[in-house]
Amino acid sequence: MNWIDLSGPKSEYVLSSRIRLARNLSDTPFPNRMSPEQADGVVSQVEGAVGKLTQPMRFIRLSDVADLDRDVLSEQQVISHEFAQAEGLGALACDEEQVCGIMINEEDHLRIQAILPGLQLDEAYAAASALDDGLEKEMKYAYDGRWGYLTSCPTNVGTGMRASVMLHLPGLEMTKNITGVLETATKIGLAVRGMFGEGSRLHGAIYQVSNQVSLGHSETEVIQTVKTVAEQIVEQERRVRDALQKSNPLWFADRIWRGVGALSSARIMRLKEFMQLISRLRLGAAMEVLPGISVKSVDRLMVEGQPGHIGKGISEDERNARDGLDVARANYMREKLKDNLSLM
């Protein structure tokens, strides 16, 4: 049970809250300049430190994780998309609940993260910070009295922290208010990205809002800013959803149900369309148009419909067949929604 299945505050609008801390060891060159031996040394050092934590964590070398499993982990946001693709001597640690995790030898020696369902940035920070403190007892971080934590990329220097929330904003998208809302967030120094981080396309009305810089403001200040902006956006989304539903309930229900209809009848479904449909389903669940379908069950479907999850469920032949993943995705969704068809 991780953020996907657990419910959190404002889950109707917020998929997850994530805190990520970038840390580097003081005695080793940073990842982009270190030798394979040094990389291996970092892995060993972190493995040792993780073993001494009071909270038990699994420790896995990336070379022991098959490509498809890496994609699965990335789609569950346990590791980054870039880390899933990486060659080289990476490793990862995570607790059983997949709330806390560490990527070792990603862009920095350590990327500590905590991810929780709904809007829970403070709670995620508390978890990440506790893990960070535990590790710091065993290792010496690269830290400068003036600059703070030193990192591979200058944008992370300082607190090394990125606080981000994953928002679902179908109402603001439908009413074309989304651009204005996000521009405001950008103006006060926040970054807006697609679901899978930097450069990822915006599908399914899912937007990741996070701080751009980590220098000059304390962790608490940054978290407060991201939280406040997220709450404001959520409030705007809430109002728009209510207005849409109230002004024409049948039109609203029609859009939602047609999404269900397509998801439960298609024989081929590309990722982009899937995300659009799952977004309508999530909205329908949140607005109680779809009796018996919860927001969290839609979040699970959304993750299960990603390429890694779908690919893992089929044979290599099926994966290599024409439209293989898209056919398997359609089949999977049809099967999953079959039990709910009687609701239509």
Add this chain to the structure above:
Amino acid sequence: MNWIDLSGPKSEYVLSSRIRLARNLSDTPFPNRMSPEQADGVVSQVEGAVGKLTQPMRFIRLSDVADLDRDVLSEQQVISHEFAQAEGLGALACDEEQVCGIMINEEDHLRIQAILPGLQLDEAYAAASALDDGLEKEMKYAYDGRWGYLTSCPTNVGTGMRASVMLHLPGLEMTKNITGVLETATKIGLAVRGMFGEGSRLHGAIYQVSNQVSLGHSETEVIQTVKTVAEQIVEQERRVRDALQKSNPLWFADRIWRGVGALSSARIMRLKEFMQLISRLRLGAAMEVLPGISVKSVDRLMVEGQPGHIGKGISEDERNARDGLDVARANYMREKLKDNLSLM
């Protein structure tokens, strides 16, 4: 049981075959010039003649038929769209099976028609002709040795006959071959129209092909021409359907099933979209993509989804509500398709 429910030759491609004979009484001015008393006289005269036929027919004055019932009859092609809208002293007669019918005081004093499922122009002509012969024993038609039967509109002078077939051509439409095919038909003197006759829009890939003129060729010649062209178009449609399905069976099934998905999940459905979806459903039934759904059951759904049928099934308040007919249509289709949803 009429053409809608009964199966006929090539029903996968041909909805119905219809013969219509235009006749006028010699002793009365034609409808556009006759007085109300004369119109009433025509109705009485035809009623008398119908009463003497060996085959029993119901005889109904149009003034006794409510507006919604007229629309229902028009959608079942028992009467023309124009006749359903008409003010004045019209009447109609039809046999129990709704194969043969007579419109009295439409554009001509008598419009005799026979309509059969599938491609059955010869059989429809035999039925219409037998009815015509029976009536001619009791009444004197306006007939000229040189011109043949005299009619209100010069295009009907001669045999007074229009032979038409209602074709379902989704394959030719999808592959954009339809224009060429229909231009060929037009070049050899045939007319191509939408489902509900002259001026009606072409929805649901349904095309009515008929002779343009009725002078200079015998009934048999005209029927032979329409039949031959219909058979050629059907053969082209058959080849295109096979090619589409064979080249990518999953894509083909996907299109069909998504149509089912929309039909069985929408909460509002306009007529135009309904016809597009029902067309996909009909194609799926014909190509055996949809197990348990017959072409004829789709034809029934198609007729039942028309405005008159839908309107008749709901209250006046519902009809007058915002999107009333479109909501009722969506509800009706969902209900009808529910039993088949387990097939998805």
